[in-house]
Structures are given as C-alpha cells and as structure tokens.
Amino acid sequence: MPSRLGRYAVRRRIGSGGFATVWLAYDEQLDSPVAVKVLAENWTEDQAVRQRFLEEGRFLRKVESPYVVTVYDAGELEDGRPYLVMSYADQGTLADRMEILGLTPGQALEVVRQVGTGLQALHVRGVLHRDVKPANVLFRTVEVAGRHEVRAMVADLGLGKALDMSSRLTMIAGTPSFVAPEQAQGEPLDPRADQYSLAALTYLMLSGRSPYAHASLAAAAAPGTPPPLSTPERVFPKAVESVVLRGLAPDREDRWPDVAAYVDALATALGPESEVDRSEPWLPLDPDLTQPGARPSPLPPSRPLSDPVPPPRLRRRMLAAIAGLVALLLGAAAGYAVEKRGDADVTVSDRTGTLSVTVPGDWDGARSTRTWKAPDAGGEFPALSVGTSEDWTDVGSTEQGVFLGILPGDELPEQVPQHPECHIAQEPVDDVIDENATRTVVYTRCPGGITVERVVQLAANRLLWVQVRSADRATANAVLDDVATHGF
Incomplete structure (x- = not known):
C-alpha cells in the first residue's frame, strides 16, 4: 500500500480492476476524504487506454451536478501513471444495497430520479455514459439543511463518449444485461442508449432481478421480451410495467424521448404512495459499508485495514460454452x-x-x-x-x-x-x-x-x-x- 499518491495520504484500497485501482485517501489541506483512481501499471504504455482514462476525468469535469461523481484534481505519479481525485462514496454502491436488503419502490424511484438527473446533466453536456449498472451507482452522505442524507451519484465514465464522436465511431462495449441493443450491435448512439440502461436498472430495483441475464454482447443485441415485472411478492400496476417496458424497447424510436420523460412517467405510474419520507434519510445510513475512518497520522497505522474484493472492470472476448x-x-x-x-x-x-x-x-x-x-x-x-x-x-x-x-x-x-x-x-x-x-x-x-x-x-x-x-x-x-x- 503506497503511503501517498501525490499530495494525498493513502488510507486503504477501495477496489481494483483490470484498468485501475481506487484508493481511499485524505486531502490533508482540506481535511476531507477523497477517492484516488490510478491507472494500472500494465496499461501505462498503452496510449489508447491512457487516453480513455484521462477522457473520463475530462468528461466528469464538464458536468457540475450533485448526482455525478466530481473530479477535484488530476496528476501523474513519478512512474508516469495518471490519477484522478474524485468524491468519495462512503455508503457503497447500488450493487451493495441490492445484495444486502434490496429497495422499496419509493427508494427505487428516488434512485431513478437522482441517477436520471445525473444522466440528463451528462447528456446536456454532450456526454454519454454507456455503462449504467448497479456497480456504477454510488451513494454518498451529504449534509442538507443541517441533517445528513444519502445521495446517489453516477460514476465510472470509463466507457463514456462525447455525443459527436458516438455519431461517427462507437466501440462495442458495455455490460450485457444492461446495455442497449444498438450499443451491443456497434451502431451510432444517442442518449436513449443510457435511458435503456436506466430502465434495466429500474426493473432490477423494483423486481429484485435483472430483466435479462445475457452472457454476452451478442445476446444483448437481440434481447427479446423480459419476464413480467410483477412477482407474487411484489405486484405493480400495469402502468408501471408499461413505462419500464417502453424504456426497454429494442427499437430506440419506441422509447421515451429522453431520460427526464422516462423518470416523470415512472413517478406518475408509481403514484404518490411511492414517495419517500423527507423528514429522514430516504436511504438509511449503513455503518457497515465503506467508511473513511480516522484522519491519518504522520505514522503508518499499526494494523493495515483489510482490502475489499476488487471490482472487475476489464472486458474480454468470450467464446465456446461449457455444457454439462x-x-x-x-x-x-x-x-x-x-x-x-x-x-x-x-x-x-x-x-x-x-x-x-x-x-x-x-x-x-x-x-x-x-x-x-x-x-x-x-x-x-x-x-x-x-x-x-x-x-x-x-x-x-x-x-x-x-x-x-x-x-x-x-x-x-x-x-x-x-x-x-x-x-x-x-x-x-x-x-x-x-x-x-x-x-x-x-x-x-x-x-x-x-x-x-x-x-x-x-x-x-x-x-x-x-x-x-x-x-x-x-x-x-x-x-x-x-x-x-x-x-x-
């Protein structure tokens, strides 16, 4: 574990993948925890990967939204690896929450609203996310009107693209169960690709299961019809299912005009009973999720903090099925x-x-x-x-x-x-x-x-x-x- 990354004192590793490692660190000048994302050493000489890493920081800096992870600083280590300093999500990810307890319809709607607002801010600035999924929705504690609440933020624009570039050249990538069919087919993209992914995320939060379990991008290119949204344990009005299925329409022309229209239609279909209580945090604070800990001292801790399991990032080509x-x-x-x-x-x-x-x-x-x-x-x-x-x-x-x-x-x-x-x-x-x-x-x-x-x-x-x-x-x-x- 490095003791410092640039001027930031390292506390522990948050996670790592094929392209980068993210460290929890302290900005000692501002007395605040930050997340520092460092390009993996084996990709330092790959100019295409390096450029993609730096573009993520540029895309994020284009957007000033409380629902998009903020990049505070960027730099380069002595060995030449670039790093980004970002806001620290002390309440983990949507993937964490779904695995532990799941969400109520009201909480799910609030996530959709906040993530949708973040995506809309990206789209207004001419940026597509292209990888909206539970692991890329982060939760952060903020102070509002003298009390703490949890805010959802869109993170990880490693696959993000400027809209003008997406109209000319699109890299085939993404997470199969959440990627839009046109993205899986390598077609030029527009904001309706992110809307599709948000609808898939909505389906997961409401029903407790993904609309699809695609094992490859080839399968995502022709998704078919998902199972009914309602289950015996959770029954939703037909209007809710209609809104979500329109967001999941294989043909983008059949989807909602934009993310904001989708979010508004979903809120109307769910009705006022799905509204969350604003007198307390809409998502309870979870002390068992990642926390910054005490401010680091000049001396190293006597017992290093344990590292979580690294979240995967790198996509590889998949062939041939294992049978039986x-x-x-x-x-x-x-x-x-x-x-x-x-x-x-x-x-x-x-x-x-x-x-x-x-x-x-x-x-x-x-x-x-x-x-x-x-x-x-x-x-x-x-x-x-x-x-x-x-x-x-x-x-x-x-x-x-x-x-x-x-x-x-x-x-x-x-x-x-x-x-x-x-x-x-x-x-x-x-x-x-x-x-x-x-x-x-x-x-x-x-x-x-x-x-x-x-x-x-x-x-x-x-x-x-x-x-x-x-x-x-x-x-x-x-x-x-x-x-x-x-x-x-």
Missing part, C-alpha cells in the same frame, strides 16, 4: 473421504499437487481429491472438492463447499453453468487476476445462500473451473482468494 459441468461435478465428487475437522481454516490439495484451496474448518466434512473427466476432453484432469457434506453439490442443497477442476480450453467460455434454483443471476464480470483472464458469475438468493461460478484462463490451452457455494458473500470471497494452482 454441474452433472460432471457430481461425478467428480464421488468417493468422498468423510472426516470432521475443527473450526480453524484448513488448506486442502488434490492428489497431483496441482490444486489447493483454504476453506473454513467446518467445510472440511467431505473431500474428493481424485481426477475428473472434463467435458469432451478425452482424458482425466486434476480436480478437488471440499464440502460440509457429501451432498453439497446437490441442486437445492443448503450445504457449503468448493470445487476446482482443470479442463482443456483456449478461450474463456461464453456461458458458465446455470443455477435455476437461485433467484438472481448477476451479470457476468470479466477481469484479469494475477495476469489471468477470468469470467465470474454470482448467483444470489440460492437455497443455501449464494453460488459463484468462475472460469480462469490458466494457460494457452488450459482453464480452471471454480464453483463455490456459501451462506454469505464474504466467506465465498475469502475462499475464491485462497484458490491456488501449481505448475502453471
């Missing part, structure tokens, strides 16, 4: 040796010494260290399975465990194993971890908690498949961090 892996997992788990252990963490390796993982002690109730037959591979490959019981891989099981398996492959798969027993499939995220390309999908509201599927490109012709089932995200993250391969 869940069924094969059940076969690989045969021949368990049941052995109960204590509560301390234990590290387990496969028979070949190729794979290892550290898990909570109570997970080590059943092991399989045998090789497995990967799909269409014509041979056996190293595998490892550790779980609280022999049936942890069963569909509908509430047990916990992790499976690791090597399999042939020269490209990351377009689709990972599906889990219909889980209520929510988050959008796939692509990243580079330890110089290896990865694709990860998190399924929530599963019978036992969450399920995580990850595929890693270990070598030119080898993949690693990881499945984790856990009662909570924190434990799953810890297990994922402790997966290791040897000999690659």
Whole structure:
C-alpha cells in the first residue's frame, strides 16, 4: 500500500480492476476524504487506454451536478501513471444495497430520479455514459439543511463518449444485461442508449432481478421480451410495467424521448404512495459499508485495514460454452473421504499437487481429491472438492463447499453453468487476476445462500473451473482468494 499518491495520504484500497485501482485517501489541506483512481501499471504504455482514462476525468469535469461523481484534481505519479481525485462514496454502491436488503419502490424511484438527473446533466453536456449498472451507482452522505442524507451519484465514465464522436465511431462495449441493443450491435448512439440502461436498472430495483441475464454482447443485441415485472411478492400496476417496458424497447424510436420523460412517467405510474419520507434519510445510513475512518497520522497505522474484493472492470472476448459441468461435478465428487475437522481454516490439495484451496474448518466434512473427466476432453484432469457434506453439490442443497477442476480450453467460455434454483443471476464480470483472464458469475438468493461460478484462463490451452457455494458473500470471497494452482 503506497503511503501517498501525490499530495494525498493513502488510507486503504477501495477496489481494483483490470484498468485501475481506487484508493481511499485524505486531502490533508482540506481535511476531507477523497477517492484516488490510478491507472494500472500494465496499461501505462498503452496510449489508447491512457487516453480513455484521462477522457473520463475530462468528461466528469464538464458536468457540475450533485448526482455525478466530481473530479477535484488530476496528476501523474513519478512512474508516469495518471490519477484522478474524485468524491468519495462512503455508503457503497447500488450493487451493495441490492445484495444486502434490496429497495422499496419509493427508494427505487428516488434512485431513478437522482441517477436520471445525473444522466440528463451528462447528456446536456454532450456526454454519454454507456455503462449504467448497479456497480456504477454510488451513494454518498451529504449534509442538507443541517441533517445528513444519502445521495446517489453516477460514476465510472470509463466507457463514456462525447455525443459527436458516438455519431461517427462507437466501440462495442458495455455490460450485457444492461446495455442497449444498438450499443451491443456497434451502431451510432444517442442518449436513449443510457435511458435503456436506466430502465434495466429500474426493473432490477423494483423486481429484485435483472430483466435479462445475457452472457454476452451478442445476446444483448437481440434481447427479446423480459419476464413480467410483477412477482407474487411484489405486484405493480400495469402502468408501471408499461413505462419500464417502453424504456426497454429494442427499437430506440419506441422509447421515451429522453431520460427526464422516462423518470416523470415512472413517478406518475408509481403514484404518490411511492414517495419517500423527507423528514429522514430516504436511504438509511449503513455503518457497515465503506467508511473513511480516522484522519491519518504522520505514522503508518499499526494494523493495515483489510482490502475489499476488487471490482472487475476489464472486458474480454468470450467464446465456446461449457455444457454439462454441474452433472460432471457430481461425478467428480464421488468417493468422498468423510472426516470432521475443527473450526480453524484448513488448506486442502488434490492428489497431483496441482490444486489447493483454504476453506473454513467446518467445510472440511467431505473431500474428493481424485481426477475428473472434463467435458469432451478425452482424458482425466486434476480436480478437488471440499464440502460440509457429501451432498453439497446437490441442486437445492443448503450445504457449503468448493470445487476446482482443470479442463482443456483456449478461450474463456461464453456461458458458465446455470443455477435455476437461485433467484438472481448477476451479470457476468470479466477481469484479469494475477495476469489471468477470468469470467465470474454470482448467483444470489440460492437455497443455501449464494453460488459463484468462475472460469480462469490458466494457460494457452488450459482453464480452471471454480464453483463455490456459501451462506454469505464474504466467506465465498475469502475462499475464491485462497484458490491456488501449481505448475502453471
């Protein structure tokens, strides 16, 4: 952890991805926490990526809106890496909130209003966001009329483009489950692309699930019709569904004229009963989310603060689907040796010494260290399975465990194993971890908690498949961090 970035005293890392790392720091001159975004070292010499990083700062500086993350400063480190100093979101992201509790219709409408206001401010300044999704909606505590409340802000314009450039050349990029069809097809864009993404965000906040679970931009190019917005647990008037579906219209000509018109129509359809109580924060302050902590002293802290799991940013090309892996997992788990252990963490390796993982002690109730037959591979490959019981891989099981398996492959798969027993499939995220390309999908509201599927490109012709089932995200993250391969 660097002690300083420019004149800013570093407190801890907020997160990192393929292109940049974001640090929580203090502006000692103004006595205020800030977020410092630094370009990743491996992209310093790539002029296209460097230019895109700097353009994000320029786009954000064009807009003076309380609902768009503010850039206060920019600079360059001694090693040549540029950095941006931005407002610090002390209440986490919309993705955090959706995973913990979800939102009421009133809270969802307030997020749509504030995010919509931020997007409208970008559009007025001639800037498209192009990547509106839960992870790019940040929450920040502000003081209004002597009391604290939470404000939603649009962040991360890494894919942002000036409208005049979008009319001539459009890079195909974005998050498949939230990207507009015309963007996925590489067509010239206008503000209605951001409106589509906002409508997809609305659908998620109201229903608790995304309108689509696209695994690729190719699928997003022809989205089809989403499931009904209403569920038995949450029933909405037909007018609400009509407003959202018009925002999600595949043909942009069928959408609302602009974001403001969409937001107004949604507020009218939801009615006055969805209004939030203005006498208190519309979104309760969550002390468990990221907080700045005490002002740093000249001496380093005696115990460094723990780092959260880095949020992915880098998109990679996906080809070829994995088929039948869940069924094969059940076969690989045969021949368990049941052995109960204590509560301390234990590290387990496969028979070949190729794979290892550290898990909570109570997970080590059943092991399989045998090789497995990967799909269409014509041979056996190293595998490892550790779980609280022999049936942890069963569909509908509430047990916990992790499976690791090597399999042939020269490209990351377009689709990972599906889990219909889980209520929510988050959008796939692509990243580079330890110089290896990865694709990860998190399924929530599963019978036992969450399920995580990850595929890693270990070598030119080898993949690693990881499945984790856990009662909570924190434990799953810890297990994922402790997966290791040897000999690659």
